[in-house]
Amino acid sequence: MTQGLTRRDLMAAAGAVAIAPAAAPAFAAEPSLNDLARANGRFFGSAVGAGDAGVTASLGDPTYRRLLTRECGLLVCENEMKWYVLRPDAQTFDFSRADRIADFARENGMDLRGHTLLWHHPQWFPAWVAKHDFGPQPATAAEAMVVDHIQRVAGRYPQIRSWDVVNETVDAETGELRETPLSRAMGQSVLDVAFHAAREAAPQAQLVYNDYMSWEAGHEKHRAGVLRLLEGLKARGVPIDALGVQSHIGSGNSDDSVGFDTAQEREWGAFMDEVVGMGLEVVITEFDVHDKNLPADIPSRDAAVAELGRRYLDQMLAYPQTTGVVAWGMADSHSWLQGNWPRADGLPKRPTPYDAEGRAKPLRTAIADAFRAAPPRPA
Numbered sequence: 083m084t085q086g087l088t089r090r091d092l093m094a095a096a097g098a099v100a101i102a103p104a105a106a107p108a109f110a111a112e113p114s115l116n117d118l119a120r121a122n123g124r125f126f127g128s129a130v131g132a133g134d135a136g137v138t139a140s141l142g143d144p145t146y147r148r149l150l151t152r153e154c155g156l157l158v159c160e161n162e163m164k165w166y167v168l169r170p171d172a173q174t175f176d177f178s179r180a181d182r183i184a185d186f187a188r189e190n191g192m193d194l195r196g197h198t199l200l201w202h203h204p205q206w207f208p209a210w211v212a213k214h215d216f217g218p219q220p221a222t223a224a225e226a227m228v229v230d231h232i233q234r235v236a237g238r239y240p241q242i243r244s245w246d247v248v249n250e251t252v253d254a255e256t257g258e259l260r261e262t263p264l265s266r267a268m269g270q271s272v273l274d275v276a277f278h279a280a281r282e283a284a285p286q287a288q289l290v291y292n293d294y295m296s297w298e299a300g301h302e303k304h305r306a307g308v309l310r311l312l313e314g315l316k317a318r319g320v321p322i323d324a325l326g327v328q329s330h331i332g333s334g335n336s337d338d339s340v341g342f343d344t345a346q347e348r349e350w351g352a353f354m355d356e357v358v359g360m361g362l363e364v365v366i367t368e369f370d371v372h373d374k375n376l377p378a379d380i381p382s383r384d385a386a387v388a389e390l391g392r393r394y395l396d397q398m399l400a401y402p403q404t405t406g407v408v409a410w411g412m413a414d415s416h417s418w419l420q421g422n423w424p425r426a427d428g429l430p431k432r433p434t435p436y437d438a439e440g441r442a443k444p445l446r447t448a449i450a451d452a453f454r455a456a457p458p459r460p461a
Contacts, residue, residue: 115435116155118450123459124399125406126449127156127195129368130186131416132179140416141186145440149412150192153435157187158195158367158408160418163235165201166208172227175234184239195408196242196284197367198292199232200276202251204262216267224267229279236283244365244405246292246326247280248273254294257307273311274320281321288405291315292326292367297350297394298334305353316360324363330410331394332387332433333374337423342375343390347397358403366398368410370433371445372419378427387432388444395452402459407449414438 119126128150133139138160140146150157161167162180170176187194201207216223236245251273253260264272280289291312295304308325315322333342357364371387398404411417415438419431430438435446 112450114155115153115446115449115453118453119406120155121458122453122456123461124404124453124456125155125193126409126453127154127158127193127406128409128412129158129160130183131160132162132182137416137420138418140411140413141183143416146413146416147186149436149440151190153412154192156193156195156406156408157183158197159183160197160410163197163199164206165211165231166206168235169208169210169231171208171210172214177238180239184241188241194239194242195367196236196239196245196287198246198249199235199280200228200247200264200272201249202262202264202273202276203249203260206250207263212263214263220267221269224264224272225275228264228272228275232276232279233283236280236287240284242284242287244288244290244324245280245284246290246367247277247322249292250294252293252295252304252307252311254301254304257303257310259307259311273315274318277315277320277322288323288363288365289321290324290326290365290367291322292328292365294328294330294368295353296329296331297345297347297353297397298331299344299346300334302349305349309353309356312357312360312362322362324365324405325357326365326367327398328368328410329366329394329398330368330370330372332370332372332390333376333423335372335423339423340375342373342386345390345393347393351397354398354401358401362403364398364401364404366395366404366407369395369407370410370417370419372423372433373431374419374423374425378429380432383432384444388448391445392448392452395449396455399452399456402457405459409435409449412436413440 115126131138131140159180251260259270295301295308333339371391373383373387376383376386411434413436414432414434417434419433
């Protein structure tokens with residue numbers, strides 16, 4: 083998704099972005115976003131990072147912790163359950179960072195989502211996977227590695243009731259499945275194996291395929307590829323329950339993106355109709371509104387972000403199959419978009435419900451209003 087630097091490099095660099103912390107968040111004088119979501123049978127939550135410094139290290143910020151406990155009923159580890167964090171080598175698991183978030187959620191009565199058991203993208207495996215010797219029977223050895231990983235990780239967090247089992251295996255440019263060290267060892271059956279292992283390890287959990295296909299122009303091949311993947315999984319009897327729609331909307335996530343609103347709402351509706359027609363639920367897993375190409379003026383920028391966010395949520399929440407919304411960051415100071423694909427004017431971005439000082443923004447109002455207007459889910 084990036085050129086030159088990897089997303090991890092950019093995330094690390096984002097820690098240097100100068101965004102002032104706040105003394106305390108300014109909460110809206112109304113029910114929390116999670117309370118509004120729960121009123122029609124849904125949930126609202128946010129991503130969180132486990133560290134103490136840097137943009138994505140949000141759990142170390144007391145203001146951010148207050149935002150989470152006030153607004154959210156659910157948390158998801160931003161990076162801490164991914165292979166490159168959990169597995170420094172083939173033999174070792176390091177759960178310390180993920181445990182910190184799981185403990186915080188438990189202590190505050192919050193649910194936890196799992197992200198992700200298999201990020202099936204060659205860029206996001208730890209380097210040792212590409213060099214790993216799978217021996218004379220590579221398919222058997224690779225399958226054993228995947229099953230062991232899923233059993234170890236899912237088994238450690240039995241409180242998780244929704245897992246992103248496979249993440250981003252459809253190439254956005256071609257619509258075809260990505261090749262990774264695991265698929266070279268055992269073929270694309272690795273995807274089926276992952277879902278079956280997840281069902282065994284977490285029999286009560288919602289099992290999700292998660293991807294960033296979008297409603298914007300330019301994602302047509304990606305959407306078509308995701309539909310082919312889902313159809314194949316269903317036809318083979320693979321235990322998949324839902325599609326995770328990352329929902330990074332607004333300005334495109336590339337250095338050369340132009341424009342802000344290229345939504346193809348009719349085509350997106352047709353895509354969604356196909357998804358729910360397969361009997362799948364839908365989770366909005368990583369919601370933010372990228373303002374890279376909007377003018378610098380804050381009031382007009384915030385208004386455009388809120389308007390696009392409300393239109394998107396209205397369309398998505400009109401489906402009773404949509405179970406909830408996870409913001410990919412609650413405050414601008416802890417958004418992964420700071421430092422990624424910078425604005426031409428160098429200004430900090432404003433893609434989340436709260437600003438860097440912990441003040442509610444129009445996007446927070448838009449999310450609240452979308453939940454209020456959404457039809458209730460069946461009991």
